[in-house]
Amino acid sequence: MKTSRRNFLHRTTQSGLAALSLGGITTNASQLMASPLPGNEPTGAPPLRIKPDHVVRSLPEYMVWGYFGADVPPVYKVKDGDVVEIQTVNPSGVSRTNPEEFYTKNNLPIDAHAQEVIAIMKNVKPEPSGIRGHMLTGPVYIEGAQPGDTLEIRILDLTFPAGFGVNSVWPGGGGIPDAVTTRETFVYRYDAKRKTASLKEGVDIPLKPFMGVMALSPPAETGRVSSIPPAFFGGNLDIKHLTKGTTLFLPVSVPGGLFTTGDGHGAQGNGEVSGVAIETALTLTTKFIVHKGKLLKQPRAETPTHFIAVGLDKDLNKAMKNALSEAVNFIKDELGFTFNEALSIASTGVDFEVSQVVDQTLGVHAMIPKAIFTKKKFDFWT
Incomplete structure (x- = not known):
């Protein structure tokens, strides 16, 4: 049985395939690891990536340091349905006063990407009022997106422009802030063949890249x-x-929505308990789709196997309750069950995971498996 939610959450399978047609594929030898998911590329073949309609470079004039706002001028305009490559940096460990020092101290090359990071740190100014946060690329204006709509952000590809990432611990940070007595920064070096990040010999973390920050303007x-x-x-x-x-x-x-992204992660455990993940530069290739008149109250996500409902609050207990409410309402309203049935399904078939406990507003997400709804068919674009 097909559900009415398809009109909102998806375009047709045909439109999804069109975004991935052979006409939109090209090689990209300049990327270190152009296919971050192990096993996606043909044996012996060069990595493939999707050819975008637009490229937003990681240049100082395209960056915003740590904030969102309706008054932040867009750096790029695209159309509903466009495929956009957005390059990001993650200057974790790099100082504003002497950005070159990080690379020389850790025996890392000052290559083209490092030079971009250095230029950004020297030229991008923090927000004048004192707001602080991540180094971000954007905002991107999506034509046709208006208040009351929902923007669908399809993550077509994620690639690494640099061969390392950084994790840190520091006093007062992370999930056990009082237990940390010294600051230390760890450089994780990537193995492109094995798709792992190595802290030291004998510790290899599987690379599973994702963008920590994807936002529209408030x-x-x-x-x-x-x-x-x-x-x-x-x-x-x-x-x-x-x-x-x-x-x-x-x-x-x-x-226009004003989409901004950054805070790339090479890998992260649920909770992000040191305060950060493997902080890394990532290039995001995404397709923007505007759903007119379909307003969400909270972020929602979908994978080939799960729906994801999100709960947020400064109190982790309240974040959990919010995630539960979002999950129950989704099962009830979008999948056609009663409230009591939806709560029962959430209790017996849904996993609730702590997204992070370190970002002031804490997160819990509900993983709703599609496979448990055996009488329903869910189309997805991949």
């Missing part, structure tokens, strides 16, 4: 806000399942 009356706490418009969600081949849905609050 409403104009909110003013500028930090990128650190996530909110209903997205932001620093840190949901590790938003990898290549998944979709994020966000409510539109301002004309």
Whole structure:
């Protein structure tokens, strides 16, 4: 049985395939690891990527340091349905006063990507009022997106422009802030063949890249806000399942939506308990689709196997309750069950995971498996 939710959550399978047609495929030898998901590329063949309609470079003039706002001018305009490559940096460990020092100290090359990071750190100014957060690329204006709509963000590809990532621990940070007595930064080096990140010999973390921050602008009356706490418009969600081949849905609050992204992660455990993940530069290739008149109250996501409902609050217990409410309402309203049936299904078949406990506003996400609804058919674009 097909459900009415398809008209909102998906275009047809045909449109999804069109985005991935052979006419839109090209090789990209300049990327270190152009296929971050192990086993996706043919044996012996060069990596493939999707040819975008637009490329937003990681240049100082395309960056915003740590905030979202309706008054932040867009750096690029695209159309509904366009495929856009958005390059990001993640200057974790790099100082503003001497950005070159990080690379020389850790025996890392000052290559073209490093030079971009250095230029960004020297030229991009923090928000004048003192708001602090991530180094982000954007915003991107999507033509046709208006308040009251929902923007579908299809994650077509995620690639690494640099061969390393950074994790840190520091006093007062992370999930056990009082237990940390010294600051230390760890450089994880990537193995392109094995798709792993190595802290030291004998510790290899599988690479599963995702964008920590994907956001639209908050409403104009909110003013500028930090990128650190996530909110209903997205932001620093840190949901590790938003990898290549998944979709994020966000409510539109301002004309054009104003999509901003950054805070790339090479890998992260649920909770992000040190305070950060493997912080890394990532290039996001995404397709924007506007759903007119379909307003969400909170972010929602979908993978080939799961629906994801999101709960946010400064109190983790309340975040859990919010995630449960979002999951139950989704099962009830979109899949056609009663409230009591939906709560029963959530209790017996849905996993609730802690997204992160370190971003001021804490996150819990509900993983709703499609496979348990055996009488329903769910089309998906991948």
